[in-house]
Amino acid sequence: MGDGFDNWTVQLRKGILEFCVLSSIAVEEEAYGYELVQMLVSAPGLDASEGSIYPLLSRMRKQGLIQSRLEESEAGPARKYYRLTNAGKARSLAMQSYYEGLTDAVNSIGNPKK
Amino acid sequence: MKNEDLTWLTDEARIALDVWEQQHRGSWIKEFIDPKEVRADVEAHLWHARGESEKPVTLDQVKEAIQEMGFAAPVEPYPLVEAHKAGFFALIGRFLGHPFFWGVWPLIVVLVEMATGLLAGMFFDPISRTPQAVLLLSFCVLGTLGLLKKLNEQRPAWLSILRGAGLVVAGYWSLLLLPVLVIGFLGYGLCIVYTMGIGILAIPLFLICMATAAAPLYLFYGFLRSTNLERNRGPWLIGILLGLGLLLIVEGPSYVTRYAVVKDDPGLIRKLGSEETLLSMCYEGRVGKKSFTDTTGFIPSLTKWDIFGRAGGVNLKEIGKRRELYYRTTGRSFNVPGDGGVLPDWLGGRSQSRGVTLDEDLGGDGVAGRVADLDLSASRLDAHINASSRLGYWEWTMEFGNSGKRNKEARMQLLLPADGVVSRLTLWVNDEPQEAAFSSTAKVTKAYKSIAVQERRDPVLVRWVGADRVLVQCFPILPNKDMRIRIGITAPLDAEGRLFLPRIIEKNFGVPEDLESSIWIQGDTEMSLDGLQGKGAKGKWRETHGKLPARELMARHTHVKCDLPEEPAMVWAEDPFAGNTLVRTRLPLRSSGAKDDLVIVIDGSSYFSKWTETADEAIAELREAGHGVRVIVAAQEEIFEDPSTLTAIDFAGGQDCISALEAGLNLATSTGSRHLVWLHGAQPVTFSTEEGFLQLLERGFHQVDFSVVDLDGGPNRLLEKVSKRIGIAGAARPVELDELIPELKGILESKRERYEWKRQEDMPEGGKHVSDQLARWYAWKQVKKASTGSPDRDKLAKLAAKYQLVTPVSGAVVLETKEDYKRFGLKQVDVDTAPSVPGIPEPSTALLVLIGSLMVWRRARIQQK
Numbered sequence: 001m002g003d004g005f006d007n008w009t010v011q012l013r014k015g016i017l018e019f020c021v022l023s024s025i026a027v028e029e030e031a032y033g034y035e036l037v038q039m040l041v042s043a044p045g046l047d048a049s050e051g052s053i054y055p056l057l058s059r060m061r062k063q064g065l066i067q068s069r070l071e072e073s074e075a076g077p078a079r080k081y082y083r084l085t086n087a088g089k090a091r092s093l094a095m096q097s098y099y100e101g102l103t104d105a106v107n108s109i110g111n112p113k114k
Numbered sequence: 115m116k117n118e119d120l121t122w123l124t125d126e127a128r129i130a131l132d133v134w135e136q137q138h139r140g141s142w143i144k145e146f147i148d149p150k151e152v153r154a155d156v157e158a159h160l161w162h163a164r165g166e167s168e169k170p171v172t173l174d175q176v177k178e179a180i181q182e183m184g185f186a187a188p189v190e191p192y193p194l195v196e197a198h199k200a201g202f203f204a205l206i207g208r209f210l211g212h213p214f215f216w217g218v219w220p221l222i223v224v225l226v227e228m229a230t231g232l233l234a235g236m237f238f239d240p241i242s243r244t245p246q247a248v249l250l251l252s253f254c255v256l257g258t259l260g261l262l263k264k265l266n267e268q269r270p271a272w273l274s275i276l277r278g279a280g281l282v283v284a285g286y287w288s289l290l291l292l293p294v295l296v297i298g299f300l301g302y303g304l305c306i307v308y309t310m311g312i313g314i315l316a317i318p319l320f321l322i323c324m325a326t327a328a329a330p331l332y333l334f335y336g337f338l339r340s341t342n343l344e345r346n347r348g349p350w351l352i353g354i355l356l357g358l359g360l361l362l363i364v365e366g367p368s369y370v371t372r373y374a375v376v377k378d379d380p381g382l383i384r385k386l387g388s389e390e391t392l393l394s395m396c397y398e399g400r401v402g403k404k405s406f407t408d409t410t411g412f413i414p415s416l417t418k419w420d421i422f423g424r425a426g427g428v429n430l431k432e433i434g435k436r437r438e439l440y441y442r443t444t445g446r447s448f449n450v451p452g453d454g455g456v457l458p459d460w461l462g463g464r465s466q467s468r469g470v471t472l473d474e475d476l477g478g479d480g481v482a483g484r485v486a487d488l489d490l491s492a493s494r495l496d497a498h499i500n501a502s503s504r505l506g507y508w509e510w511t512m513e514f515g516n517s518g519k520r521n522k523e524a525r526m527q528l529l530l531p532a533d534g535v536v537s538r539l540t541l542w543v544n545d546e547p548q549e550a551a552f553s554s555t556a557k558v559t560k561a562y563k564s565i566a567v568q569e570r571r572d573p574v575l576v577r578w579v580g581a582d583r584v585l586v587q588c589f590p591i592l593p594n595k596d597m598r599i600r601i602g603i604t605a606p607l608d609a610e611g612r613l614f615l616p617r618i619i620e621k622n623f624g625v626p627e628d629l630e631s632s633i634w635i636q637g638d639t640e641m642s643l644d645g646l647q648g649k650g651a652k653g654k655w656r657e658t659h660g661k662l663p664a665r666e667l668m669a670r671h672t673h674v675k676c677d678l679p680e681e682p683a684m685v686w687a688e689d690p691f692a693g694n695t696l697v698r699t700r701l702p703l704r705s706s707g708a709k710d711d712l713v714i715v716i717d718g719s720s721y722f723s724k725w726t727e728t729a730d731e732a733i734a735e736l737r738e739a740g741h742g743v744r745v746i747v748a749a750q751e752e753i754f755e756d757p758s759t760l761t762a763i764d765f766a767g768g769q770d771c772i773s774a775l776e777a778g779l780n781l782a783t784s785t786g787s788r789h790l791v792w793l794h795g796a797q798p799v800t801f802s803t804e805e806g807f808l809q810l811l812e813r814g815f816h817q818v819d820f821s822v823v824d825l826d827g828g829p830n831r832l833l834e835k836v837s838k839r840i841g842i843a844g845a846a847r848p849v850e851l852d853e854l855i856p857e858l859k860g861i862l863e864s865k866r867e868r869y870e871w872k873r874q875e876d877m878p879e880g881g882k883h884v885s886d887q888l889a890r891w892y893a894w895k896q897v898k899k900a901s902t903g904s905p906d907r908d909k910l911a912k913l914a915a916k917y918q919l920v921t922p923v924s925g926a927v928v929l930e931t932k933e934d935y936k937r938f939g940l941k942q943v944d945v946d947t948a949p950s951v952p953g954i955p956e957p958s959t960a961l962l963v964l965i966g967s968l969m970v971w972r973r974a975r976i977q978q979k
Contacts, residue, residue, distance in 0.1 A: 034158040051184030058147050070154055077157035
């Protein structure tokens with residue numbers, strides 16, 4: 001497809017990854033960090049890497065969208081859990097609404113009969 | 115990550131993670147990223163990536179994970195990781211660095227040492243006190259627990275604290291055992307060369323050696339690994355401080371004691387020191403090759419400083435000073451504690467060298483220190499009481515057992531019944547009882563020392579050492595053999611019908627806790643002794659018998675209480691030694707009715723604290739009764755004159771009473787008091803000369819009766835010395851608190867019976883015929899009275915020897931062969947003339963015996979004529 005297409009997919013995934021992270025956390029009250037990352041990494045089509053998710057999580061935490069806590073584990077190292085802040089919840093809803101509007105628009109453009 | 119000991123990571127991987135975190139934490143913090151969370155992310159990644167694998171995560175996997183997760187890469191190289199990658203440290207890290215060496219191995223070593231006393235026997239006792247054992251075992255057990263995977267993975271901060279403390283504790287003991295380390299390695303070498311003999315000894319030495327090296331090395335290794343991380347420094351430092359604190363608590367009192375010994379400060383030992391350490395110091399340099407007995411003695415021996423004393427420089431004078439300080443500190447003699455058969459390790463109690471400990475006081479003139487492996491193994495007391503003559507006779511049969519490997523000498527000081535005298539001594543040689551020879555003290559002592567100490571053959575010696583006190587020595591008690599002796603004692607009943615039991619007040623052997631003395635007491639009157647249940651009667655004879663714990667009999671005054679019938683006005687007995695009849699006529703009690711003044715001198719050693727209220731009451735009662743009472747108290751190493759109450763004085767430690775006695779005598783002289791009464795306990799050492807006191811007593815223009823009240827028993831060197839030079843006017847032994855007042859009154863009112871004695875050829879008209887103990891006791895009274903002033907001690911010694919008595923001028927010795935007696939100019943007594951506890955005859959037999967004995971006596975008298 002060429003460089004232009006690759007660049008487009010990267011930009012699209014990058015933009016949508018933040019929404020995916022917020023949505024994933026919003027589904028459960030609290031998400032175990034490692035499982036969250038593994039779920040995102042393994043999501044087909046999303047093509048996310050740990051190397052991109054961890055810095056994103058750090059940035060979102062810095063922006064006050066998510067918060068984390070460490071919990072000692074009986075087996076293995078301490079576990080890190082994420083949850084949404086109020087700002088994160090608002091951002092997640094706004095993103096959801098915008099994303100739905102956007103996909104509707106894209107679908108209607110791509111399918112004028114509809 | 116709180117736990118630096120992640121077993122699912124290799125050391126390199128863990129250190130790499132530590133170093134990486136250390137390298138980037140600054141920049142993370144600037145970006146408001148919590149380093150802990152980053153670390154948690156990486157660890158979670160590694161943990162889950164590892165899955166069910168048993169293999170630990172490697173350094174490369176750590177690097178890969180960091181890269182995969184998009185974090186900044188580590189800055190190469192990692193200094194610590196590189197240092198541990200190769201060479202000797204790799205071996206240390208992988209082999210000795212294993213937690214096993216912190217927990218299980220030292221635990222084995224500590225238990226082996228506690229069980230065998232190996233080091234204690236060879237060098238010094240590294241675990242001489244209970245707190246040391248508790249501390250070491252706690253760390254070993256906790257170290258072993260620390261091995262548990264669960265604990266490691268929980269990563270508690272207390273484990274770092276524990277390790278910090280462990281580093282200090284293990285480091286301290288390792289430094290102490292550094293010399294053993296060398297010997298241990300050498301021993302291990304020998305172990306390889308020789309599979310038997312020394313090799314066996316080398317195995318525990320090698321164990322000790324390895325644990326000595328491994329535990330602190332391991333902990334120091336952990337310390338280095340962990341303290342490069344800021345967050346681990348806190349727990350480690352807390353642990354190190356905790357370790358120092360624990361060491362201070364456990365070892366501090368011993369160091370304080372050694373410091374106080376140098377400074378001659380008993381008060382400091384009582385406040386902050388350890389009596390146990392002071393006791394062990396009383397033996398340093400006197401138990402074979404050892405010049406120090408514990409950890410705190412070993413360290414000063416390596417230094418030039420004199421702060422804690424230099425154990426290497428211990429000599430007899432120093433030992434004497436320590437034994438004196440032990441008394442001043444505790445109020446007890448150094449050889450009184452530890453009655454049990456079990457000895458502390460520093461005395462070879464559990465060591466592999468058990469039994470080879472030297473007794474450097476063998477053949478000496480005192481009891482001296484405890485000897486390892488020597489115990490009283492049997493004790494039997496038989497008594498016969500004659501109420502008519504008011505006399506009793508004890509026979510004490512003792513057996514000593516030696517479980518060691520060398521011949522041992524048993525030494526003890528016996529407190530005889532009041533006014534009693536040793537009148538028989540028997541030693542079993544080849545299972546045959548052999549009677550003693552009685553002669554002058556010098557002669558029997560010379561024979562004993564020659565036969566026992568130089569020729570190492572069987573003798574037993576009994577010498578008079580002071581008021582109602584004799585020293586008994588027997589040697590050799592062969593390894594794994596018993597030695598049996600019997601001591602006969604003739605003694606009067608007191609006015610209340612009491613006959614005291616002889617008592618061991620000082621000894622160099624152990625008395626097993628479960629050892630009981632079998633006691634049989636018979637006589638012509640009803641009698642009782644607390645604890646004896648058996649009772650019997652046959653005609654006019656009564657008996658009581660049973661068993662009492664041997665240790666209990668040593669711990670306090672004990673007496674038989676007899677129902678006294680009215681005393682016959684006259685009693686008589688055949689005197690088998692003089693060949694005539696001895697007649698004793700009772701004189702009426704004489705009382706002037708005058709209320710004599712008295713000065714009471716109180717030995718204010720620690721034992722006296724239980725007597726304070728009673729003594730206050732006694733003094734008040736005597737004053738109310740019209741006696742002028744002045745009081746001098748030796749306490750707190752000072753003299754108190756007429757204190758308003760004794761309860762206000764702190765009675766601690768042991769006092770030197772000689773200054774108080776001198777002050778009391780001066781007070782008695784200045785106030786015209788007739789009596790000087792000394793209430794005393796044990797004083798096993800003398801500090802200053804008694805000459806001043808004796809001079810005043812001997813030459814003073816004012817006549818003072820010197821009496822003693824023994825409140826505690828125990829060896830009393832001052833009393834021994836004084837009683838050798840002057841006569842004791844009265845003596846009392848209150849057993850219970852409430853007996854003090856009547857005893858004091860008894861002394862003041864001279865409530866002792868008074869008698870007139872005479873000899874005659876024939877049997878007297880009337881009177882009561884009694885046993886020949888009467889003759890022995892009369893001879894004893896004569897010798898005792900004359901011994902303090904008579905210039906002709908030889909004549910007295912002959913008289914005492916004739917009546918077979920141990921007196922201030924005479925002793926008794928049993929030698930092995932007739933040639934031995936001949937060589938030393940001694941004559942063994944005829945067993946027929948020795949006293950005994952008679953069997954109770956049937957009435958008809960009794961008559962025959964009486965007739966027979968009269969005929970024998972008659973014949974002897976005719977022959978003498």
